[in-house]
Amino acid sequence: MVQKTTKSNSAIPILRYIGYGLLVFSAIDIATILYPPQFTxxxxxxxxxxGIVERVPVPLIGFGFVFLGEPSQWKIPERVLLNLTSFLSLVVAALFLFLVPLGIVNTIRINNENTETITTQSEQQIEQIEQLKSLVGDANPQNLAQLAQRLNSQENPIEANNPEELRSEIRSRLEQQQDQIQQQAENTQSQRRRNLLENAAKWITGALLSCVLFAIIFLQTAWVRKLPLKKKKQEQPKTTM
Structure with a gap:
Protein backbone atom coordinates (compact mmCIF):
# COMPACT_ATOMS: atom_id res chain seq x y z
CA MET A 1 0.00 0.00 0.00
CA VAL A 2 2.82 2.39 0.82
CA GLN A 3 4.51 1.57 -2.48
CA LYS A 4 1.38 2.47 -4.47
CA THR A 5 1.04 5.79 -2.67
CA THR A 6 4.68 6.61 -3.38
CA LYS A 7 4.26 5.88 -7.08
CA SER A 8 1.12 8.02 -7.20
CA ASN A 9 2.87 10.93 -5.52
CA SER A 10 5.83 10.65 -7.87
CA ALA A 11 3.48 11.08 -10.84
CA ILE A 12 2.16 14.43 -9.59
CA PRO A 13 5.24 16.46 -10.65
CA ILE A 14 4.88 15.02 -14.15
CA LEU A 15 1.26 16.16 -14.31
CA ARG A 16 2.26 19.60 -13.12
CA TYR A 17 4.91 19.89 -15.83
CA ILE A 18 2.29 18.80 -18.35
CA GLY A 19 0.01 21.51 -16.98
CA TYR A 20 2.65 24.19 -17.52
CA GLY A 21 3.23 22.89 -21.03
CA LEU A 22 -0.49 22.98 -21.84
CA LEU A 23 -0.70 26.58 -20.68
CA VAL A 24 2.24 27.55 -22.88
CA PHE A 25 0.75 25.73 -25.88
CA SER A 26 -2.58 27.48 -25.26
CA ALA A 27 -0.93 30.89 -25.14
CA ILE A 28 0.82 30.23 -28.46
CA ASP A 29 -2.35 28.88 -30.04
CA ILE A 30 -4.43 31.88 -28.97
CA ALA A 31 -1.72 34.25 -30.18
CA THR A 32 -1.93 32.69 -33.65
CA ILE A 33 -5.72 33.11 -33.59
CA LEU A 34 -5.45 36.80 -32.71
CA TYR A 35 -2.81 37.54 -35.38
CA PRO A 36 -3.23 39.43 -37.58
CA PRO A 37 -5.85 41.41 -35.65
CA GLN A 38 -8.88 42.77 -37.47
CA PHE A 39 -10.65 44.65 -34.72
CA THR A 40 -13.98 46.30 -35.61
CA GLY A 51 -11.79 29.75 -31.99
CA ILE A 52 -10.85 30.70 -28.42
CA VAL A 53 -13.92 29.03 -26.88
CA GLU A 54 -13.38 25.81 -28.83
CA ARG A 55 -9.81 25.60 -27.46
CA VAL A 56 -10.69 26.35 -23.83
CA PRO A 57 -10.53 22.72 -22.56
CA VAL A 58 -6.73 22.70 -22.95
CA PRO A 59 -5.99 25.69 -20.66
CA LEU A 60 -8.62 24.45 -18.19
CA ILE A 61 -6.77 21.16 -17.89
CA GLY A 62 -3.49 23.06 -17.65
CA PHE A 63 -4.75 25.22 -14.78
CA GLY A 64 -6.04 22.11 -13.02
CA PHE A 65 -2.71 20.27 -13.30
CA VAL A 66 -0.37 23.05 -12.14
CA PHE A 67 -2.01 23.27 -8.72
CA LEU A 68 -1.53 19.57 -7.95
CA GLY A 69 0.94 18.45 -5.32
CA GLU A 70 2.01 19.25 -1.80
CA PRO A 71 2.51 23.01 -1.19
CA SER A 72 5.23 22.33 1.37
CA GLN A 73 7.38 20.90 -1.41
CA TRP A 74 7.04 23.99 -3.63
CA LYS A 75 10.01 26.28 -3.73
CA ILE A 76 9.59 30.03 -3.41
CA PRO A 77 9.92 30.82 -7.18
CA GLU A 78 7.24 28.28 -7.98
CA ARG A 79 4.97 29.67 -5.26
CA VAL A 80 5.32 33.10 -6.84
CA LEU A 81 4.52 31.61 -10.25
CA LEU A 82 1.44 29.78 -8.96
CA ASN A 83 0.32 32.90 -7.12
CA LEU A 84 0.42 34.77 -10.44
CA THR A 85 -1.30 31.86 -12.17
CA SER A 86 -4.13 32.03 -9.66
CA PHE A 87 -4.63 35.73 -10.39
CA LEU A 88 -4.34 34.95 -14.10
CA SER A 89 -7.40 32.71 -13.84
CA LEU A 90 -9.39 35.73 -12.63
CA VAL A 91 -8.13 37.81 -15.56
CA VAL A 92 -9.10 35.04 -18.00
CA ALA A 93 -12.55 34.79 -16.39
CA ALA A 94 -13.03 38.55 -16.85
CA LEU A 95 -11.95 38.31 -20.50
CA PHE A 96 -14.45 35.53 -21.20
CA LEU A 97 -17.15 37.59 -19.49
CA PHE A 98 -16.29 40.46 -21.86
CA LEU A 99 -16.61 38.09 -24.84
CA VAL A 100 -20.29 37.41 -24.05
CA PRO A 101 -21.69 40.90 -24.88
CA LEU A 102 -19.10 41.29 -27.65
CA GLY A 103 -20.36 38.09 -29.27
CA ILE A 104 -23.99 39.24 -29.00
CA VAL A 105 -23.22 42.63 -30.56
CA ASN A 106 -21.22 41.08 -33.41
CA THR A 107 -23.97 38.55 -34.09
CA ILE A 108 -26.46 41.38 -34.55
CA ARG A 109 -24.04 43.33 -36.74
CA ILE A 110 -23.28 40.33 -38.97
CA ASN A 111 -26.98 39.52 -39.35
CA ASN A 112 -27.71 43.11 -40.36
CA GLU A 113 -24.82 43.11 -42.85
CA ASN A 114 -25.96 39.81 -44.37
CA THR A 115 -29.51 41.10 -44.69
CA GLU A 116 -28.34 44.32 -46.33
CA THR A 117 -26.03 42.51 -48.77
CA ILE A 118 -28.63 39.96 -49.84
CA THR A 119 -31.33 42.62 -50.16
CA THR A 120 -29.08 44.87 -52.25
CA GLN A 121 -28.11 42.04 -54.61
CA SER A 122 -31.71 40.89 -55.09
CA GLU A 123 -32.92 44.46 -55.66
CA GLN A 124 -30.27 45.00 -58.33
CA GLN A 125 -31.31 41.81 -60.12
CA ILE A 126 -34.99 42.71 -59.90
CA GLU A 127 -34.25 46.20 -61.21
CA GLN A 128 -32.50 44.71 -64.24
CA ILE A 129 -35.54 42.55 -64.92
CA GLU A 130 -37.82 45.57 -64.57
CA GLN A 131 -35.74 47.34 -67.20
CA LEU A 132 -36.14 44.36 -69.53
CA LYS A 133 -39.90 44.35 -68.92
CA SER A 134 -40.09 48.01 -69.87
CA LEU A 135 -38.25 47.28 -73.11
CA VAL A 136 -40.53 44.41 -74.08
CA GLY A 137 -43.46 46.73 -74.83
CA ASP A 138 -41.55 48.67 -77.51
CA ALA A 139 -39.40 45.83 -78.85
CA ASN A 140 -39.75 44.77 -82.47
CA PRO A 141 -40.29 41.11 -83.43
CA GLN A 142 -36.58 40.55 -84.03
CA ASN A 143 -35.61 41.86 -80.58
CA LEU A 144 -38.41 39.83 -79.01
CA ALA A 145 -37.08 36.70 -80.65
CA GLN A 146 -33.60 37.38 -79.35
CA LEU A 147 -34.91 38.00 -75.83
CA ALA A 148 -37.03 34.86 -76.00
CA GLN A 149 -33.95 32.89 -77.01
CA ARG A 150 -32.14 34.19 -73.92
CA LEU A 151 -35.04 33.19 -71.68
CA ASN A 152 -35.57 29.78 -73.29
CA SER A 153 -34.90 26.64 -71.32
CA GLN A 154 -34.90 23.00 -72.40
CA GLU A 155 -37.53 22.08 -69.81
CA ASN A 156 -39.90 24.95 -70.65
CA PRO A 157 -39.26 26.55 -74.08
CA ILE A 158 -41.12 29.69 -75.10
CA GLU A 159 -43.69 29.00 -77.80
CA ALA A 160 -45.80 31.71 -79.47
CA ASN A 161 -47.66 32.10 -82.75
CA ASN A 162 -47.41 35.88 -83.03
CA PRO A 163 -45.43 38.80 -81.56
CA GLU A 164 -48.14 39.69 -79.02
CA GLU A 165 -48.21 36.18 -77.60
CA LEU A 166 -44.43 36.19 -77.52
CA ARG A 167 -44.46 39.56 -75.77
CA SER A 168 -46.90 38.27 -73.14
CA GLU A 169 -44.91 35.06 -72.60
CA ILE A 170 -41.67 36.98 -72.14
CA ARG A 171 -43.29 39.23 -69.54
CA SER A 172 -44.57 36.15 -67.73
CA ARG A 173 -41.10 34.58 -67.74
CA LEU A 174 -39.54 37.79 -66.39
CA GLU A 175 -42.08 37.94 -63.58
CA GLN A 176 -41.32 34.32 -62.73
CA GLN A 177 -37.63 35.19 -62.53
CA GLN A 178 -38.45 38.07 -60.19
CA ASP A 179 -40.38 35.73 -57.91
CA GLN A 180 -37.52 33.21 -57.99
CA ILE A 181 -34.95 35.88 -57.10
CA GLN A 182 -37.09 37.09 -54.20
CA GLN A 183 -37.65 33.56 -52.92
CA GLN A 184 -33.98 32.66 -53.28
CA ALA A 185 -32.99 35.81 -51.38
CA GLU A 186 -35.36 34.91 -48.53
CA ASN A 187 -34.07 31.33 -48.39
CA THR A 188 -30.43 32.46 -48.40
CA GLN A 189 -31.07 35.02 -45.69
CA SER A 190 -32.93 32.47 -43.56
CA GLN A 191 -30.16 29.87 -43.95
CA ARG A 192 -27.40 32.34 -43.10
CA ARG A 193 -29.30 33.60 -40.08
CA ARG A 194 -29.85 30.06 -38.83
CA ASN A 195 -26.18 29.14 -39.19
CA LEU A 196 -25.10 32.40 -37.57
CA LEU A 197 -27.41 31.99 -34.58
CA GLU A 198 -26.41 28.36 -34.06
CA ASN A 199 -22.69 29.18 -33.99
CA ALA A 200 -23.17 32.36 -31.96
CA ALA A 201 -25.30 30.58 -29.35
CA LYS A 202 -22.71 27.81 -29.02
CA TRP A 203 -19.76 30.20 -28.70
CA ILE A 204 -21.46 32.70 -26.39
CA THR A 205 -22.68 29.92 -24.10
CA GLY A 206 -19.17 28.46 -24.13
CA ALA A 207 -17.67 31.85 -23.23
CA LEU A 208 -20.08 32.23 -20.31
CA LEU A 209 -19.36 28.70 -19.05
CA SER A 210 -15.61 29.32 -19.40
CA CYS A 211 -15.98 32.51 -17.35
CA VAL A 212 -17.67 30.56 -14.56
CA LEU A 213 -15.06 27.77 -14.59
CA PHE A 214 -12.09 30.13 -14.46
CA ALA A 215 -13.78 32.12 -11.69
CA ILE A 216 -14.17 28.86 -9.75
CA ILE A 217 -10.47 28.14 -10.25
CA PHE A 218 -9.64 31.57 -8.82
CA LEU A 219 -11.89 31.06 -5.80
CA GLN A 220 -10.69 27.53 -5.15
CA THR A 221 -7.02 28.55 -5.28
CA ALA A 222 -7.29 31.22 -2.60
CA TRP A 223 -5.06 29.02 -0.42
CA VAL A 224 -2.29 29.35 -3.01
CA ARG A 225 -2.37 33.13 -2.70
CA LYS A 226 -1.99 32.82 1.08
CA LEU A 227 1.21 30.80 0.91
CA PRO A 228 4.29 32.64 2.25
CA LEU A 229 6.51 33.93 -0.54
CA LYS A 230 9.59 34.43 1.61
CA LYS A 231 11.70 32.03 3.54
CA LYS A 232 11.23 32.15 7.24
CA LYS A 233 14.27 33.39 9.08
CA GLN A 234 15.71 30.78 11.36
CA GLU A 235 15.80 31.94 14.93
CA GLN A 236 19.29 32.15 16.44
CA PRO A 237 19.66 30.03 19.59
CA LYS A 238 19.82 32.13 22.70
CA THR A 239 23.12 32.09 24.55
CA THR A 240 23.14 32.05 28.32
CA MET A 241 25.60 34.16 30.19
Whole structure:
Protein backbone atom coordinates (compact mmCIF):
# COMPACT_ATOMS: atom_id res chain seq x y z
CA MET A 1 0.00 0.00 0.00
CA VAL A 2 2.82 2.39 0.82
CA GLN A 3 4.51 1.57 -2.48
CA LYS A 4 1.38 2.47 -4.47
CA THR A 5 1.04 5.79 -2.67
CA THR A 6 4.68 6.61 -3.38
CA LYS A 7 4.26 5.88 -7.08
CA SER A 8 1.12 8.02 -7.20
CA ASN A 9 2.87 10.93 -5.52
CA SER A 10 5.83 10.65 -7.87
CA ALA A 11 3.48 11.08 -10.84
CA ILE A 12 2.16 14.43 -9.59
CA PRO A 13 5.24 16.46 -10.65
CA ILE A 14 4.88 15.02 -14.15
CA LEU A 15 1.26 16.16 -14.31
CA ARG A 16 2.26 19.60 -13.12
CA TYR A 17 4.91 19.89 -15.83
CA ILE A 18 2.29 18.80 -18.35
CA GLY A 19 0.01 21.51 -16.98
CA TYR A 20 2.65 24.19 -17.52
CA GLY A 21 3.23 22.89 -21.03
CA LEU A 22 -0.49 22.98 -21.84
CA LEU A 23 -0.70 26.58 -20.68
CA VAL A 24 2.24 27.55 -22.88
CA PHE A 25 0.75 25.73 -25.88
CA SER A 26 -2.58 27.48 -25.26
CA ALA A 27 -0.93 30.89 -25.14
CA ILE A 28 0.82 30.23 -28.46
CA ASP A 29 -2.35 28.88 -30.04
CA ILE A 30 -4.43 31.88 -28.97
CA ALA A 31 -1.72 34.25 -30.18
CA THR A 32 -1.93 32.69 -33.65
CA ILE A 33 -5.72 33.11 -33.59
CA LEU A 34 -5.45 36.80 -32.71
CA TYR A 35 -2.81 37.54 -35.38
CA PRO A 36 -3.23 39.43 -37.58
CA PRO A 37 -5.85 41.41 -35.65
CA GLN A 38 -8.88 42.77 -37.47
CA PHE A 39 -10.65 44.65 -34.72
CA THR A 40 -13.98 46.30 -35.61
CA UNK A 41 -14.52 43.52 -38.17
CA UNK A 42 -17.56 41.68 -36.70
CA UNK A 43 -17.00 38.48 -38.69
CA UNK A 44 -13.36 38.22 -37.57
CA UNK A 45 -14.23 39.03 -33.97
CA UNK A 46 -17.00 36.41 -33.81
CA UNK A 47 -14.84 33.76 -35.48
CA UNK A 48 -12.03 34.60 -33.06
CA UNK A 49 -14.38 34.20 -30.09
CA UNK A 50 -15.40 30.82 -31.49
CA GLY A 51 -11.79 29.75 -31.99
CA ILE A 52 -10.85 30.70 -28.42
CA VAL A 53 -13.92 29.03 -26.88
CA GLU A 54 -13.38 25.81 -28.83
CA ARG A 55 -9.81 25.60 -27.46
CA VAL A 56 -10.69 26.35 -23.83
CA PRO A 57 -10.53 22.72 -22.56
CA VAL A 58 -6.73 22.70 -22.95
CA PRO A 59 -5.99 25.69 -20.66
CA LEU A 60 -8.62 24.45 -18.19
CA ILE A 61 -6.77 21.16 -17.89
CA GLY A 62 -3.49 23.06 -17.65
CA PHE A 63 -4.75 25.22 -14.78
CA GLY A 64 -6.04 22.11 -13.02
CA PHE A 65 -2.71 20.27 -13.30
CA VAL A 66 -0.37 23.05 -12.14
CA PHE A 67 -2.01 23.27 -8.72
CA LEU A 68 -1.53 19.57 -7.95
CA GLY A 69 0.94 18.45 -5.32
CA GLU A 70 2.01 19.25 -1.80
CA PRO A 71 2.51 23.01 -1.19
CA SER A 72 5.23 22.33 1.37
CA GLN A 73 7.38 20.90 -1.41
CA TRP A 74 7.04 23.99 -3.63
CA LYS A 75 10.01 26.28 -3.73
CA ILE A 76 9.59 30.03 -3.41
CA PRO A 77 9.92 30.82 -7.18
CA GLU A 78 7.24 28.28 -7.98
CA ARG A 79 4.97 29.67 -5.26
CA VAL A 80 5.32 33.10 -6.84
CA LEU A 81 4.52 31.61 -10.25
CA LEU A 82 1.44 29.78 -8.96
CA ASN A 83 0.32 32.90 -7.12
CA LEU A 84 0.42 34.77 -10.44
CA THR A 85 -1.30 31.86 -12.17
CA SER A 86 -4.13 32.03 -9.66
CA PHE A 87 -4.63 35.73 -10.39
CA LEU A 88 -4.34 34.95 -14.10
CA SER A 89 -7.40 32.71 -13.84
CA LEU A 90 -9.39 35.73 -12.63
CA VAL A 91 -8.13 37.81 -15.56
CA VAL A 92 -9.10 35.04 -18.00
CA ALA A 93 -12.55 34.79 -16.39
CA ALA A 94 -13.03 38.55 -16.85
CA LEU A 95 -11.95 38.31 -20.50
CA PHE A 96 -14.45 35.53 -21.20
CA LEU A 97 -17.15 37.59 -19.49
CA PHE A 98 -16.29 40.46 -21.86
CA LEU A 99 -16.61 38.09 -24.84
CA VAL A 100 -20.29 37.41 -24.05
CA PRO A 101 -21.69 40.90 -24.88
CA LEU A 102 -19.10 41.29 -27.65
CA GLY A 103 -20.36 38.09 -29.27
CA ILE A 104 -23.99 39.24 -29.00
CA VAL A 105 -23.22 42.63 -30.56
CA ASN A 106 -21.22 41.08 -33.41
CA THR A 107 -23.97 38.55 -34.09
CA ILE A 108 -26.46 41.38 -34.55
CA ARG A 109 -24.04 43.33 -36.74
CA ILE A 110 -23.28 40.33 -38.97
CA ASN A 111 -26.98 39.52 -39.35
CA ASN A 112 -27.71 43.11 -40.36
CA GLU A 113 -24.82 43.11 -42.85
CA ASN A 114 -25.96 39.81 -44.37
CA THR A 115 -29.51 41.10 -44.69
CA GLU A 116 -28.34 44.32 -46.33
CA THR A 117 -26.03 42.51 -48.77
CA ILE A 118 -28.63 39.96 -49.84
CA THR A 119 -31.33 42.62 -50.16
CA THR A 120 -29.08 44.87 -52.25
CA GLN A 121 -28.11 42.04 -54.61
CA SER A 122 -31.71 40.89 -55.09
CA GLU A 123 -32.92 44.46 -55.66
CA GLN A 124 -30.27 45.00 -58.33
CA GLN A 125 -31.31 41.81 -60.12
CA ILE A 126 -34.99 42.71 -59.90
CA GLU A 127 -34.25 46.20 -61.21
CA GLN A 128 -32.50 44.71 -64.24
CA ILE A 129 -35.54 42.55 -64.92
CA GLU A 130 -37.82 45.57 -64.57
CA GLN A 131 -35.74 47.34 -67.20
CA LEU A 132 -36.14 44.36 -69.53
CA LYS A 133 -39.90 44.35 -68.92
CA SER A 134 -40.09 48.01 -69.87
CA LEU A 135 -38.25 47.28 -73.11
CA VAL A 136 -40.53 44.41 -74.08
CA GLY A 137 -43.46 46.73 -74.83
CA ASP A 138 -41.55 48.67 -77.51
CA ALA A 139 -39.40 45.83 -78.85
CA ASN A 140 -39.75 44.77 -82.47
CA PRO A 141 -40.29 41.11 -83.43
CA GLN A 142 -36.58 40.55 -84.03
CA ASN A 143 -35.61 41.86 -80.58
CA LEU A 144 -38.41 39.83 -79.01
CA ALA A 145 -37.08 36.70 -80.65
CA GLN A 146 -33.60 37.38 -79.35
CA LEU A 147 -34.91 38.00 -75.83
CA ALA A 148 -37.03 34.86 -76.00
CA GLN A 149 -33.95 32.89 -77.01
CA ARG A 150 -32.14 34.19 -73.92
CA LEU A 151 -35.04 33.19 -71.68
CA ASN A 152 -35.57 29.78 -73.29
CA SER A 153 -34.90 26.64 -71.32
CA GLN A 154 -34.90 23.00 -72.40
CA GLU A 155 -37.53 22.08 -69.81
CA ASN A 156 -39.90 24.95 -70.65
CA PRO A 157 -39.26 26.55 -74.08
CA ILE A 158 -41.12 29.69 -75.10
CA GLU A 159 -43.69 29.00 -77.80
CA ALA A 160 -45.80 31.71 -79.47
CA ASN A 161 -47.66 32.10 -82.75
CA ASN A 162 -47.41 35.88 -83.03
CA PRO A 163 -45.43 38.80 -81.56
CA GLU A 164 -48.14 39.69 -79.02
CA GLU A 165 -48.21 36.18 -77.60
CA LEU A 166 -44.43 36.19 -77.52
CA ARG A 167 -44.46 39.56 -75.77
CA SER A 168 -46.90 38.27 -73.14
CA GLU A 169 -44.91 35.06 -72.60
CA ILE A 170 -41.67 36.98 -72.14
CA ARG A 171 -43.29 39.23 -69.54
CA SER A 172 -44.57 36.15 -67.73
CA ARG A 173 -41.10 34.58 -67.74
CA LEU A 174 -39.54 37.79 -66.39
CA GLU A 175 -42.08 37.94 -63.58
CA GLN A 176 -41.32 34.32 -62.73
CA GLN A 177 -37.63 35.19 -62.53
CA GLN A 178 -38.45 38.07 -60.19
CA ASP A 179 -40.38 35.73 -57.91
CA GLN A 180 -37.52 33.21 -57.99
CA ILE A 181 -34.95 35.88 -57.10
CA GLN A 182 -37.09 37.09 -54.20
CA GLN A 183 -37.65 33.56 -52.92
CA GLN A 184 -33.98 32.66 -53.28
CA ALA A 185 -32.99 35.81 -51.38
CA GLU A 186 -35.36 34.91 -48.53
CA ASN A 187 -34.07 31.33 -48.39
CA THR A 188 -30.43 32.46 -48.40
CA GLN A 189 -31.07 35.02 -45.69
CA SER A 190 -32.93 32.47 -43.56
CA GLN A 191 -30.16 29.87 -43.95
CA ARG A 192 -27.40 32.34 -43.10
CA ARG A 193 -29.30 33.60 -40.08
CA ARG A 194 -29.85 30.06 -38.83
CA ASN A 195 -26.18 29.14 -39.19
CA LEU A 196 -25.10 32.40 -37.57
CA LEU A 197 -27.41 31.99 -34.58
CA GLU A 198 -26.41 28.36 -34.06
CA ASN A 199 -22.69 29.18 -33.99
CA ALA A 200 -23.17 32.36 -31.96
CA ALA A 201 -25.30 30.58 -29.35
CA LYS A 202 -22.71 27.81 -29.02
CA TRP A 203 -19.76 30.20 -28.70
CA ILE A 204 -21.46 32.70 -26.39
CA THR A 205 -22.68 29.92 -24.10
CA GLY A 206 -19.17 28.46 -24.13
CA ALA A 207 -17.67 31.85 -23.23
CA LEU A 208 -20.08 32.23 -20.31
CA LEU A 209 -19.36 28.70 -19.05
CA SER A 210 -15.61 29.32 -19.40
CA CYS A 211 -15.98 32.51 -17.35
CA VAL A 212 -17.67 30.56 -14.56
CA LEU A 213 -15.06 27.77 -14.59
CA PHE A 214 -12.09 30.13 -14.46
CA ALA A 215 -13.78 32.12 -11.69
CA ILE A 216 -14.17 28.86 -9.75
CA ILE A 217 -10.47 28.14 -10.25
CA PHE A 218 -9.64 31.57 -8.82
CA LEU A 219 -11.89 31.06 -5.80
CA GLN A 220 -10.69 27.53 -5.15
CA THR A 221 -7.02 28.55 -5.28
CA ALA A 222 -7.29 31.22 -2.60
CA TRP A 223 -5.06 29.02 -0.42
CA VAL A 224 -2.29 29.35 -3.01
CA ARG A 225 -2.37 33.13 -2.70
CA LYS A 226 -1.99 32.82 1.08
CA LEU A 227 1.21 30.80 0.91
CA PRO A 228 4.29 32.64 2.25
CA LEU A 229 6.51 33.93 -0.54
CA LYS A 230 9.59 34.43 1.61
CA LYS A 231 11.70 32.03 3.54
CA LYS A 232 11.23 32.15 7.24
CA LYS A 233 14.27 33.39 9.08
CA GLN A 234 15.71 30.78 11.36
CA GLU A 235 15.80 31.94 14.93
CA GLN A 236 19.29 32.15 16.44
CA PRO A 237 19.66 30.03 19.59
CA LYS A 238 19.82 32.13 22.70
CA THR A 239 23.12 32.09 24.55
CA THR A 240 23.14 32.05 28.32
CA MET A 241 25.60 34.16 30.19
Missing amino acids: NPSWELQTIG
